[in-house]
Amino acid sequence: MIEKLEEIKHRFEEVGQLIVQPDIxxxxxxxxxxxxxxxxxxxxVKKYDDYRLVMDNLKNARNILKNEKDPEFREMAKGEIETLEPEKEQMEEELKYMLIPKDPNDSKNAILEIRAGTGGDEAALFAGDLHRMYQRFAEKQGWSMNVLDLTEGTAGGYKEIISTLSGEDVFGMLKFESGVHRVQRVPATETQGRVHTSAASVAVLPEVEEVDVQIDMNEVRKDTFCSSGPGGQSVNTTYSAVRLTHLPTGMVVSCQDEKSQIKNFEKALKVLRSRLYDIEKAKQDEAIGAQRRSMVKSGDRSEKIRTYNFPQSRVTDHRIGYTVHNLGAIMDGEVGDIIEQLRLAENTEKLKDGAEG
Structure with a gap:
């Protein structure tokens, strides 16, 4: 570990010199x-410097204990060792986690797709609740969120809503949210107070650049139409909304949030590129037979990952068996603790795999 940390420190100093050079x-x-x-x-590097300081202080305290005859000095050295030993162990654990190779997509922006599943109107309302939850979470993180396309539910909420999220480490934070989210509650239309179960699916894709995925525009059909508002009525008379159809896959992407057709085209192309990248990445992951699937991120979008139980104010993430009883706060965007637990579980798995490998 020390050898690896020294390499990182050397690279850090090298990059520090490079970023002040005029040509860069x-x-x-x-x-x-x-x-x-x-x-x-x-x-x-900062954590490593702190660790080295603790190691130096431990070494000095042990030398005092070994060579010093004065009882008072020896007692002080013992106390320092007792304080520094657990601090050293804690720092070593933190450094191990920091050295786990990062997913290169983690630092990218993300495309968030939420779709109502089984449950009719109630599923669409829940999809709307999930969108609001992520919107609030994004605000707390200082990210910006823009809706690209949406289809409203007949009783409220959304049958489908697609957004982009921009900021620091967006995909790295949200990638574990992909999967089926299940809700258990009494719908507003239920007259006898029975709890219903419905679901919505969430897909989080990394926003990829043109260099990551090359699209042959001869294989893409572009249609334009008038932007529509609630109830389907046209909100403008120009054909600014764009629908792209990728002919080889049959994939369709629409965008109508901008007044400019060019901007809508660029945004729709961005979503199409991310979806195609996601398909290719899934194929690559499948081809790597030796790569064990993580319990945290199986990549299976049809997998039920979390249940939101309103009568008991309970949220359970089924992948790691983690349960909290503060559903109101979670739905108001306080989902960071669950995300942190998922990231910790994945890092623990990676450490374990590294130790076995």
Missing amino acids: VSDMSRYSKLSKEYKDLEKI
Whole structure:
């Protein structure tokens, strides 16, 4: 571990020298990548420097205990060792987690797709609740969220809503949210107070650049139409909304949130690119037979991952068996604790796999 940390420290110093060179400052793409690398390495190097200081203090305390005859000095050294030993162990654990290789997609922005599943009107209302939950969570993280396309439910909520989320480490934070979210509650239309179960599916895709996925535009059909509002009525008279159909896969993407047809086209193309990337990545993961599927992220979008039980104010994530009884706060965007538990579970798995490998 120390050898790896020394390599990181050396690279950190190297990047620090590179980002002040005029030829790199003038190249925005390269400067941006190096600045991101510097910021990521800085966290590890700072923790490593703190760890080395603790190790030096431990070494000095042990030397005093070994060579010093004065009882008072020896007692002070013992007390320092008792304090520093657990601190050292804690830092070693933190450094191990920090050294786990990051998914290169973690730092990317994300596309969030929420669709009502089984349960009719109640499923559409729940899809709306989930959208609001992620919207509130995004606000707390300081991210920006833009709705690209939506289809409203007949009694409220959404049959489908697609958004983009921009900010720091968006995909890394939200990638475990993909899957089926189940709700158990008494619908507003239920006259006898019976609890119904319905569901909505969530898909979180990394926003990918043109260099990640090449799309042959001869294989894409572009249709334009008037943007529609609630109830389907046209909200403008220009054909600014865009629908793209990827002919080889039959995939359809629509965008109507901008007044400009060009901007809607660019946004729809971005979603199409991310969906195609997701399909290719799934194929690659399937092809790597030796790669054990994580219990946290199986990649199966049809898998039930979480239940929101309103009568008991209970939320359970089934992948890690984690339950909390603060459903109101969760639905108001306080989902960070569950996400952190999922990230911790994945990192623990990676550490275990590394130790076995």
